[in-house]
Amino acid sequence: MPGLTFPPFPDNIPIHPLLVVDYELIKANDADEIAKLWKAATELGFWYLKNHGAEREVDEMFEMGEKTMKLPLEEKMKFEQGDNGRSFGYKAAGANATDEYGNLDTVEFINISKNDALAFPKVVHRTYPSAVNDRMESTIKPFIMKALEVNTTILTVFEKKLVLPAGALLKLHKNEDLSGCEARCIRNPPKSTSDISASANPKVAIGAHTDFGSLSFLHNRLGGLQVLPPGYTEWQYVRPIPGHAICNIGDALTLLCGGILRSNLHRVVPPPGAQAAYTRWSLVYFTRPANHVALNALSEQSAMIKARLDQLTPDERTKFETNTTALEWFTRRIKNQRINNRKGPETWRSSRGTEHKPEIA
Numbered sequence: 001m002p003g004l005t006f007p008p009f010p011d012n013i014p015i016h017p018l019l020v021v022d023y024e025l026i027k028a029n030d031a032d033e034i035a036k037l038w039k040a041a042t043e044l045g046f047w048y049l050k051n052h053g054a055e056r057e058v059d060e061m062f063e064m065g066e067k068t069m070k071l072p073l074e075e076k077m078k079f080e081q082g083d084n085g086r087s088f089g090y091k092a093a094g095a096n097a098t099d100e101y102g103n104l105d106t107v108e109f110i111n112i113s114k115n116d117a118l119a120f121p122k123v124v125h126r127t128y129p130s131a132v133n134d135r136m137e138s139t140i141k142p143f144i145m146k147a148l149e150v151n152t153t154i155l156t157v158f159e160k161k162l163v164l165p166a167g168a169l170l171k172l173h174k175n176e177d178l179s180g181c182e183a184r185c186i187r188n189p190p191k192s193t194s195d196i197s198a199s200a201n202p203k204v205a206i207g208a209h210t211d212f213g214s215l216s217f218l219h220n221r222l223g224g225l226q227v228l229p230p231g232y233t234e235w236q237y238v239r240p241i242p243g244h245a246i247c248n249i250g251d252a253l254t255l256l257c258g259g260i261l262r263s264n265l266h267r268v269v270p271p272p273g274a275q276a277a278y279t280r281w282s283l284v285y286f287t288r289p290a291n292h293v294a295l296n297a298l299s300e301q302s303a304m305i306k307a308r309l310d311q312l313t314p315d316e317r318t319k320f321e322t323n324t325t326a327l328e329w330f331t332r333r334i335k336n337q338r339i340n341n342r343k344g345p346e347t348w349r350s351s352r353g354t355e356h357k358p359e360i361a
């Protein structure tokens with residue numbers, strides 16, 4: 001995959017421009033860049049991140065992903081995540097619903113826990129296929145370390161902007177704590193030529209969702225990611241830009257800050273135009289709070305978060321007092337997406353997070 005050239009991303013489709021944030025300037029504490037990051041994180045919840053310094057690690061992760069997905073299905077299934085709401089391990093194509101009707105997803109992916117990667121060869125949560133183990137120290141750990149650095153820098157900015165005490169967010173995301181933090185490499189198969197010509201209503205690869213955790217650090221090469229920005233009724237594509245990561249806020253962070261930072265609805269469809277004939281690879285690092293963290297707004301630690309909650313009706317406010325832990329939140333969402341657990345539309349609804357339009361599929 002690295003080095004391959006793809007047909008261009010088409011111009012004649014609805015595209016949503018994201019703000020471009022320069023990571024080097026964020027690290028240098030540049031006030032204008034921090035203002036841009038804050039605007040992106042509070043208005044849409046998605047932005048491009050350039051100069052993140054992880055390109056080499058990202059390419060190597062895609063190589064690892066390709067090797068892993070090339071293993072026989074029978075071998076990969078030995079490491080399947082299962083139906084109990086565990087995320088780590090392999091997920092086969094078609095194991096998750098993409099909507100309340102029970103349509104199936106088309107992606108396979110491998111999720112590698114941060115705790116397992118940092119402790120390797122010690123097993124914290126579970127074991128992985130050989131193609132993962134072979135690259136754990138040379139590729140996966142370095143990628144995770146880069147992603148952690150990026151996400152820690154960004155969380156530190158948010159902590160200040162939310163006028164939280166220093167370390168208030170970081171201490172909920174300690175490296176040594178057990179958490180749902182994971183790296184995910186995703187493969188979506190190419191569409192056949194007949195599918196492409198009949199693609200007025202393309203099959204959804206990953207259903208509409210908000211991410212579960214705090215921050216996502218995403219890398220893709222082909223189009224297919226779509227966002228539903230506030231006030232829109234039509235999905236908008238996000239154009240992949242070489243060397244630019246896509247970052248977004250997840251539910252856990254939205255909940256902790258009383259909704260000031262936005263966790264926006266998104267989904268993945270087959271790549272647009274001539275790109276649809278290619279296998280689509282993507283890679284995400286999900287930063288999530290430690291398992292024990294209660295997902296309630298931090299209003300006692302920030303007058304800004306408290307003021308935000310005070311503007312809400314009592315009903316709206318209860319949304320930010322989930323009284324569930326991060327582990328319970330993830331387990332519920334993951335478990336109810338699994339098609340094997342489906343009883344009816346209510347199962348899909350039970351998998352929902354803070355989505356502002358849960359009925360949209």
Ligand SMILES: O=C(O)CCC(=O)C(=O)O
Pocket residue numbers: 184186206211218220224225266267268282283284
């Ligand atoms: O593949 C992509 O571009 C996005 C993947 C995604 O949204 C996810 O895995 O949560």
Ligand SMILES: [Fe+2]
Pocket residue numbers: 209210211266
């Ligand atoms: Fe996502």
